[in-house]
Structures are given as C-alpha cells and as structure tokens.
Amino acid sequence: MNIKVLDELDDNFLDDAWALYHEAFRDLNGLAVQRHLMYRDEFEVVMRDRRVQKYLCLDDEGDLCGLSTFTNDLDAVPLISPQYFQRRWPRRYAERRIWYVGFVAVHPNGRARNAFVALVEAMQLVAAPQNGVVGLDVCRYNEQARHLPRSVGMLVHRITNTVQVERADEQSYWLYEFPEAA
Numbered sequence: 001m002n003i004k005v006l007d008e009l010d011d012n013f014l015d016d017a018w019a020l021y022h023e024a025f026r027d028l029n030g031l032a033v034q035r036h037l038m039y040r041d042e043f044e045v046v047m048r049d050r051r052v053q054k055y056l057c058l059d060d061e062g063d064l065c066g067l068s069t070f071t072n073d074l075d076a077v078p079l080i081s082p083q084y085f086q087r088r089w090p091r092r093y094a095e096r097r098i099w100y101v102g103f104v105a106v107h108p109n110g111r112a113r114n115a116f117v118a119l120v121e122a123m124q125l126v127a128a129p130q131n132g133v134v135g136l137d138v139c140r141y142n143e144q145a146r147h148l149p150r151s152v153g154m155l156v157h158r159i160t161n162t163v164q165v166e167r168a169d170e171q172s173y174w175l176y177e178f179p180e181a182a
Contacts, residue, residue, distance in 0.1 A: 001065070001114055003122040004056045009047035013056065016064045018043055024105035032139035033173040036103075051076040052102065055122055057115040066115030069102035070123045072132075077102060080135070084169075089133055099127050101136040120155050128160045135168060 009017055018040060025037040038046065046052055051073040057066030074082035074093075077100045086093040101123060106115040127134045142148040153165040 001060070001118045002058045003118055004058060005122070006054045006056065007050045007052075009054050013064065014044065014047060017047060017054075017056075017067050020064055020067055020107055021103070021105045023108055025103070028139065028141065031141040034139065036139065046102065049076055055119050057106070057118050064107075066104070066106040066119050068104040068119045068123065070099055070126070071102070072096045072099045074098065074100060080137075085133070085135070092131075092133055097127070097130050097132040099123070099132060099134045101134060117155060120152060121159060124156050124159055128156070128163070 021043060022037065028036040046069060047054060052069050052071040055066075055068045055070060056064055059065045071077060073096070074080060074085055080100060082093075085098045089098060092098050104116060104119050106113075106119070123134065126132075136152075138148050149165070149167075153163070156163045156165075
C-alpha cells in the first residue's frame with residue numbers, strides 16, 4: 001500500500017474518491033443522528049480545499065482503497081469550534097500544531113483494515129514529532145460497535161507510546177416521543 005498526500009484532489013480521482021467515501025459512510029446515516037455523509041457538492045468542496053490535506057491510500061495496482069482528510073487549519077472544518085482548541089492549547093494553536101481528521105474512509109473489503117492502519121499511521125507521523133494534538137469526532141455507533149476510539153488509540157500508541165488519549169467533549173441528542181393516545 002502506498003499513501004499519497006495531496007492538497008487538492010483533481011478530477012482524475014474525484015469520482016473514485018466519491019464512490020469510496022459514499023460506500024464507507026452511507027449506512028452510518030441510518031445509525032447516527034448527525035449526518036455523517038456529505039452531499040456530493042460538499043464533498044467536492046472539501047476535495048478542492050487546499051487547506052485540507054487529502055490522504056489517499058493506493059493498493060499495489062494503484063487503485064484507491066482508502067481516503068482521509070487532515071488539516072491544521074481548524075477554520076476549514078465545519079461544525080467544530082477553533083476557539084475551543086485555542087483556549088485549551090494556546091501555544092500549539094498559534095503554532096498550528098493542532099490537526100483535525102475530517103474522516104477516514106476505507107473500501108469495505110479485505111483491504112479495509114490495512115488501509116485504515118496506513119492512513120492513521122501516516123497522519124500520526126505528521127503530528128506526533130511536532131508534539132501536536134489530533135482531534136476527530138466519533139458517533140456512538142462507531143464507539144460502541146466498532147470501538148473506533150480504542151482502536152485508533154492502540155494504533156497510535158504502537159508508534160508513539162507516550163500518546164495521551166481523552167474524550168474531549170460529548171454531544172448527545174435527545175428525543176421526546178409522544179406515543180399514540182390509548
């Protein structure tokens with residue numbers, strides 16, 4: 001597997017990237033309250049946003065089997081508050097040593113695990129040597145069913161055994177259902 005990092009995804013990869021991303025996240029929309037699948041036009045904006053690095057995982061034949069986004073320009077990430085990170089780590093924020101993972105999408109076949117590991121390791125190798133901070137969001141399904149935070153923690157601990165992992169925040173969605181009158 002080969003990791004290629006691009007500032008902007010050109011039209012040659014766009015359709016394959018969208019197909020991979022859509023396949024990886026479409027079912028999650030039925031499992032999480034917050035939408036996890038961007039619309040195609042939103043996806044294309046992110047793929048062309050030069051503030052966001054695109055990590056492509058290519059198999060030995062050059063086919064796309066994984067894709068992630070990674071940025072230390074927190075203003076490029078919708079729905080997070082850069083001020084939170086600035087307040088918590090003012091020096092690292094000023095030095096742009098705080099990154100955010102927008103998503104990690106892998107092809108849903110046997111290569112998925114290897115692609116996921118390769119992408120996480122590639123992003124970690126940028127942030128860890130700079131004593132950085134990396135954030136990502138995880139829905140309850142991915143935490144409880146897939147154990148995603150624990151898996152990522154184990155991966156990064158394998159490379160950098162001094163990593164500290166914590167839940168930064170939590171947002172819950174509440175529903176008030178009114179059943180039919182008896």
